Amino acid sequence: MSEPVLRKATAPGHWQDVPVMHYKKEGEAPFQGVTRQVLFEDAGGAQWRYFEVDPAGHTTLERHVHTHAVMILHGRGRCLVGDRIWDVQERDLVRVPALTWHQFRAAQDAPLGFLCLVSRERDRPQLPSEEQIGQMRADPVLAAFIQV
Numbered sequence: 001m002s003e004p005v006l007r008k009a010t011a012p013g014h015w016q017d018v019p020v021m022h023y024k025k026e027g028e029a030p031f032q033g034v035t036r037q038v039l040f041e042d043a044g045g046a047q048w049r050y051f052e053v054d055p056a057g058h059t060t061l062e063r064h065v066h067t068h069a070v071m072i073l074h075g076r077g078r079c080l081v082g083d084r085i086w087d088v089q090e091r092d093l094v095r096v097p098a099l100t101w102h103q104f105r106a107a108q109d110a111p112l113g114f115l116c117l118v119s120r121e122r123d124r125p126q127l128p129s130e131e132q133i134g135q136m137r138a139d140p141v142l143a144a145f146i147q148v
């Protein structure tokens, strides 16, 4: 079945006939208040998704071999990539390199919606071990940020 050429935006972060799905299976990994939408299933070997994190919510702290190309589309928040935390807002671009710990957190009073491009064929995310969490927590800035 062929995909339609145009899916009109119906509201910020919503498109015609694009279902809003669970981010991950409940209990599969720690997260809070995140939805996932697949915008383009096969765009030249890539998949283009949109994630929205509720105010005060967060994605999973994870890493994997595949990379992410992210554009903040809606709202604001902060992200951890590697060993640093950045403030992000609409239209900012974030690159997540291979095997780099990353986590997105929405602001307390605003959602964080972002586009994320990945390879269709990709490895599964790795979660940090207790030892790796301990290493991250040795940095007080990371300790205050990470949600696991």
Ligand code: MN
Binding pocket: 062, 063, 064, 068, 102, 125
């Ligand atoms: Mn990821």
